[in-house]
Every structure is written in C-alpha cells, then in structure tokens.
Amino acid sequence: MKAMRIHQYGGPEVLAQVEMQRPAPGVNEVLIKVHAASVNPFDWKARAGYVKEFFPLTFPATLGSDVSGTVEEVGPGVARFKRGDEVYASLGLEGGGYAEYAVAKEAIVAEKPGTLDHVQAAAVPTGGITAWQALFEVAQLRAGQKVLIHAAAGGVGNFAVQFAKAKGAYVIGTASSRNQAFLVELGVDKAVDYQKTRFEDVVHEADVVLDTIGGDTQERSFKALKKGGILVSIVQPPSQELATKYGVRALFYGGHPSSSNLAEIAKLIDAGKVKTVVETVLPLEEAPRAHELSQSGHVRGKIVLKVA
Ligand SMILES: NC(=O)c1ccc[n+]([C@@H]2O[C@H](COP(=O)([O-])OP(=O)(O)OC[C@H]3O[C@@H](n4cnc5c(N)ncnc54)[C@H](OP(=O)(O)O)[C@@H]3O)[C@@H](O)[C@H]2O)c1
Numbered sequence: 001m002k003a004m005r006i007h008q009y010g011g012p013e014v015l016a017q018v019e020m021q022r023p024a025p026g027v028n029e030v031l032i033k034v035h036a037a038s039v040n041p042f043d044w045k046a047r048a049g050y051v052k053e054f055f056p057l058t059f060p061a062t063l064g065s066d067v068s069g070t071v072e073e074v075g076p077g078v079a080r081f082k083r084g085d086e087v088y089a090s091l092g093l094e095g096g097g098y099a100e101y102a103v104a105k106e107a108i109v110a111e112k113p114g115t116l117d118h119v120q121a122a123a124v125p126t127g128g129i130t131a132w133q134a135l136f137e138v139a140q141l142r143a144g145q146k147v148l149i150h151a152a153a154g155g156v157g158n159f160a161v162q163f164a165k166a167k168g169a170y171v172i173g174t175a176s177s178r179n180q181a182f183l184v185e186l187g188v189d190k191a192v193d194y195q196k197t198r199f200e201d202v203v204h205e206a207d208v209v210l211d212t213i214g215g216d217t218q219e220r221s222f223k224a225l226k227k228g229g230i231l232v233s234i235v236q237p238p239s240q241e242l243a244t245k246y247g248v249r250a251l252f253y254g255g256h257p258s259s260s261n262l263a264e265i266a267k268l269i270d271a272g273k274v275k276t277v278v279e280t281v282l283p284l285e286e287a288p289r290a291h292e293l294s295q296s297g298h299v300r301g302k303i304v305l306k307v308a
C-alpha cells in the first residue's frame with residue numbers, strides 16, 4: 001500500500017511516499033481502508049521532534065491520528081463491525097492515518113456520521129473528541145454557563161463552540177480579524193478579535209476557559225474567570241500559583257480516543273446541530289504542504305488529506 005512516512009525528525013520534507021506492506025488486523029482490531037485523513041498540530045510537532053521527550057517516534061513512522069474510511073477486514077473477536085461499514089476514528093498519538101490502510105482497535109472506532117462524506121468526517125475525530133472531553137468530562141460545562149474558547153476557528157475550537165452552544169452555554173470565542181464573521185456563523189454569542197482587543201478587558205466572570213494557545217494567552221485567561229471557575233488547557237500545564245491567587249481550578253488535559261464520544265458527536269452532526277469545517281483538501285502525497293499550512297497556526301477548521 002501507499003503511505004506517507006518519515007524516517008527521521010525534521011522539516012516537512014522528511015515526509016516521503018513509500019510502498020509498504022498492508023497491515024493485518026489482530027485480535028479486536030479492524031483494518032480500515034482510509035478514504036481521508038486529517039492533519040493535527042500534533043503531527044508536525046511529532047515530525048519535527050518537538051514532543052520526543054514524552055512521545056518518541058519509532059522510525060519509520062506513519063503519522064496521522066484522524067481517519068474516515070471503510071472497514072476492509074476485521075480481526076478475531078470484533079463484534080460491532082463488518083467489512084464494508086463506513087467508519088471514522090481517532091487513532092491517538094500512535095497515528096498510522098497517512099496511508100491507504102490503517103489498523104485500529106475496535107473500541108476506538110465509530111460509525112461515520114451518515115450525513116458526511118469521508119473528507120468531512122475525517123475532520124472530526126481528534127478536534128471533536130478533545131473539545132468534548134475538555135468541556136463536558138473535565139470542565140463539566142452546563143447550560144447557562146459562560147465559556148471562553150480560545151482559537152475558536154481552529155480544529156478543536158470550532159467544535160468546542162458548536163458543542164457548547166448545543167449544550168445551551170453562553171459562548172465567547174477568540175480569533176483574528178479574518179475569522180470574526182466565521183465565529184458568528186459558528187454560533188458564538190460574542191466574538192473577540194485578539195488583534196484589536198485584549199480579551200480579558202471584555203470577558204469577565206466566565207465559568208470555563210478552554211485554553212488552546214498557552215503562554216501569555218493562558219496567563220491572561222485567569223482574569224476572565226469567575227471565582228470557582230475552571231481553566232482547562234490542552235497545550236501546557238497552567239500555573240497553580242495563579243489558580244490559587246484567582247480562586248479557580250486550572251489543569252492540563254490530554255484527550256484520548258473514544259468511540260462513545262464519536263457516536264455522540266455523530267448524533268449532533270446528523271441532527272444538523274454541528275457542522276464540519278474543512279478549509280483545505282490535498283492529496284495524500286501533499287502531506288508536506290499540509291504540514292506547512294498547519295504549522296502556520298492559522299488554519300480555519302481542518303486540513304484534510306484525500307487518500308482514495
Ligand atoms: N491535549 C490534547 O489532547 C490536544 C488535542 C488536540 C490539540 N491539542 C493542541 O491544542 C492546540 C490547538 O489545536 P487545534 O487543532 O485547534 O489547532 P489549529 O487548528 O492549528 O489552530 C488554528 C487556529 O488557531 C487560531 N489562533 C492562532 N493564534 C491565536 C491567538 N493568539 N488567539 C486566538 N486564536 C488563535 C487561528 O485563528 P486565526 O487565524 O484567526 O488567528 C486558527 O484558526 C495545538 O497546540 C494542539 O497541538 C491538544
């Protein structure tokens with residue numbers, strides 16, 4: 001099969017097309033014929049070696065956490081799927097998605113939303129699952145609460161906005177000038193242009209902050225929270241000194257693959273309550289270009305690699 005693999009850490013150019021043996025599904029695993037795979041910032045961070053301290057790659061490595069495709073073959077013990085089923089999955093940090101076939105544990109695979117094609121469905125898994133877990137499983141966001149979502153136009157943020165709105169929360173999103181109208185389309189109650197306004201000057205008494213940026217944005221986010229509120233960062237551990245100073249909880253959260261989250265998200269999508277946003281579609285062999293674009297930090301929604 002065809003795959004885009006890397007044999008060493010480096011720039012986008014280390015992604016190279018290779019022919020390799022098609023993997024076989026083991027016990028409780030399914031083999032997915034990948035139709036589309038999306039790109040996450042983790043992919044270029046792993047490729048460049050930025051995360052090798054906590055997630056060293058074994059070379060050659062096939063990156064890519066998010067896939068949508070068709071079940072080609074099932075391993076022993078698989079009960080929920082059969083050949084031909086249309087599925088989507090987050091494969092987690094191990095990746096394997098930039099290829100014509102990928103193996104996944106049955107437990108992390110879900111039925112693809114019926115209303116989406118594979119390109120749109122591939123845009124969902126990691127961004128959707130991370131937003132879902134951070135908002136509902138960690139922050140326990142409830143109807144009527146106020147939530148500040150940073151990078152609301154990005155791969156995680158666009159889902160966070162839509163899920164929080166579907167829950168009945170009051171949603172504030174941050175983005176640059178170019179994305180202000182887009183945030184309104186997504187459904188935010190208030191869009192903040194971080195190029196013109198310091199968000200902490202206009203956002204007060206939030207119950208929840210979803211930090212997708214870190215650094216200075218994370219530090220200033222404490223000022224936007226109400227006492228007893230919670231800051232969930234998906235990028236770096238927040239300062240516990242600041243948490244104590246402001247009387248809030250603050251923690252780092254790393255998402256994990258979940259078929260039940262994907263099933264819940266598929267229901268919202270098929271009910272027309274959540275849409276997917278794909279800014280760019282490229283053929284698999286243009287993965288290096290996709291990484292360059294992702295690395296720019298200004299993707300709207302997702303970049304998807306079309307595999308078949
Ligand atoms: N812990 C986990 O489990 C987990 C899971 C997924 C992702 N992550 C991490 O979370 C981060 C976000 O992921 P992602 O997939 O959403 O990234 P992404 O799609 O690449 O984010 C791009 C978005 O960031 C926005 N942005 C850039 N600078 C901003 C700023 N200063 N303020 C507000 N928005 C800004 C851009 O909007 P403009 O163009 O308008 O600036 C763009 O829409 C990444 O670092 C990723 O590695 C962690």
